[in-house]
Amino acid sequence: MDVIGYRRIVPGTQPEYLHPAYASSVKRAPGRKLVLLPQTLSEVTGPVFGHDRVGPDDNDLTKGHDGAPIGERIIVTGRVLDGDGRPVPHTLVELWQCNATGRYRHDNDQHDAPLDPNFTGAGRAITDADGIYTFTTIKPGAYPWRNHHNAWRPQHLHFSLFGPSFMTRLVTQMYFPGDPLLPLDPIFNCVTDARARERMICSFDIDATVPEFALGYRFDIVLRGRDATPMEA
Amino acid sequence: MAKLTPTPSQTVGPFFALGLTWLDTVDLAAGAAAGERIVITGRVLDADGAPIPDAMLEVWQADAHGRYAHAEDTQDKPKDKVFAGFGRIATNKDGVFRFTTIKPGAVPGPGNSLQAPHIVVALFMRGMLRHLYTRIYFSDEAGANDADPVLALIEEARRATLVATRADGAAEYRWDIAMRGDAETVFFDC
Numbered sequence: 001m002d003v004i005g006y007r008r009i010v011p012g013t014q015p016e017y018l019h020p021a022y023a024s025s026v027k028r029a030p031g032r033k034l035v036l037l038p039q040t041l042s043e044v045t046g047p048v049f050g051h052d053r054v055g056p057d058d059n060d061l062t063k064g065h066d067g068a069p070i071g072e073r074i075i076v077t078g079r080v081l082d083g084d085g086r087p088v089p090h091t092l093v094e095l096w097q098c099n100a101t102g103r104y105r106h107d108n109d110q111h112d113a114p115l116d117p118n119f120t121g122a123g124r125a126i127t128d129a130d131g132i133y134t135f136t137t138i139k140p141g142a143y144p145w146r147n148h149h150n151a152w153r154p155q156h157l158h159f160s161l162f163g164p165s166f167m168t169r170l171v172t173q174m175y176f177p178g179d180p181l182l183p184l185d186p187i188f189n190c191v192t193d194a195r196a197r198e199r200m201i202c203s204f205d206i207d208a209t210v211p212e213f214a215l216g217y218r219f220d221i222v223l224r225g226r227d228a229t230p231m232e233a
Numbered sequence: 234m235a236k237l238t239p240t241p242s243q244t245v246g247p248f249f250a251l252g253l254t255w256l257d258t259v260d261l262a263a264g265a266a267a268g269e270r271i272v273i274t275g276r277v278l279d280a281d282g283a284p285i286p287d288a289m290l291e292v293w294q295a296d297a298h299g300r301y302a303h304a305e306d307t308q309d310k311p312k313d314k315v316f317a318g319f320g321r322i323a324t325n326k327d328g329v330f331r332f333t334t335i336k337p338g339a340v341p342g343p344g345n346s347l348q349a350p351h352i353v354v355a356l357f358m359r360g361m362l363r364h365l366y367t368r369i370y371f372s373d374e375a376g377a378n379d380a381d382p383v384l385a386l387i388e389e390a391r392r393a394t395l396v397a398t399r400a401d402g403a404a405e406y407r408w409d410i411a412m413r414g415d416a417e418t419v420f421f422d423c
């Protein structure tokens with residue numbers, strides 16, 4: 001059975017596994033060349049998660065606690081697109097982040113910044129028929145991470161997406177425009193292609209901004225595109 | 234239509250459990266799924282052979298009939314309606330992962346070929362900027378493995394890194410992932 005595969009990565013537009021500026025990649029990157037795999041039915045299929053998996057308030061990280069979280073409330077919205085610009089409807093988007101002080105609700109986060117009893121920092125959404133998702137949350141703080149002297153992560157949200165197949169799986173991070181830490185961050189700068197890198201920066205959007213409530217940011221996410229013809233056997 | 238460059242991948246970082254644990258699935262065979270129940274367990278090891286406690290596997294497989302729970306699997310064969318085929322399994326503090334599933338059936342490969350029963354794996358961890366793909370095959374499928382079109386692409390000495398070893402007398406398989414070194418697991422560019 002010949003299948004229509006997903007387009008291969010253009011060098012520079014995705015990170016390499018070994019990126020010495022990101023210290024923990026050194027012992028966790030493969031040493032050998034990856035084996036070129038023709039995609040099969042196993043690759044072009046993948047799990048599908050529907051609306052039944054996500055509750056109505058799961059995309060609002062400011063809810064679910066006794067009070068409101070501290071921090072600058074924001075709306076983050078955008079479209080999930082395939083590699084040809086078509087919306088990806090009804091697909092799962094997972095989000096996690098630190099609080100406004102730069103602290104994660106996670107046992108291993110040792111950063112000396114306060115936890116917020118009214119903020120967990122995890123949410124999820126399913127895109128609508130037009131591929132649109134929306135989250136309400138608070139702007140995350142920057143945090144130190146000991147990768148090198150005076151290392152600070154730019155403010156970011158962690159995103160996880162599935163798309164239509166196991167080949168479109170994507171875990172990424174969303175950054176904010178104008179963050180002075182961006183040029184210094186080895187994780188953001190692991191992508192050498194500047195245009196690809198800038199896909200990870202959201203844009204301020206007055207149209208997504210809700211009056212008297214929260215600033216809006218737009219973050220469109222592009223998944224891998226598909227070949228036009230079946231893979232050669 | 235214009236082709237768009239995909240959004241780059243970034244590491245899951247050290248705190249992914251916060252956002253991803255809700256979907257953890259370590260028993261894919263829950264319910265009335267058809268097929269042989271099996272356990273697959275092993276460790277994820279770094280270049281020094283040290284266990285990696287902050288890694289996550291996602292697995293995807295066909296049901297016992299060799300059919301995927303996905304619209305693009307249009308094979309003319311029975312479909313197990315209760316088997317979803319997806320697992321998300323984190324490693325523990327010792328770098329150990331363990332999940333229960335059913336042994337998948339054989340699925341078609343390129344052309345008229347047949348693939349040996351296998352599970353597709355996506356591997357995520359702190360320190361990894363883009364997830365890696367690999368596969369799990371089964372030691373008690375030696376004949377099918379010998380004819381598998383994907384294993385055939387791998388130099389013979391390294392094929393064993395993708396074959397989970399069945400324990401004597403138990404439906405439990407051992408499969409370790411080595412990021413680097415002599416036993417480095419085969420990872421795929423796909």
Ligand SMILES: [Fe+3]
Pocket residue numbers: 098153156158246
């Ligand atoms: Fe982070």
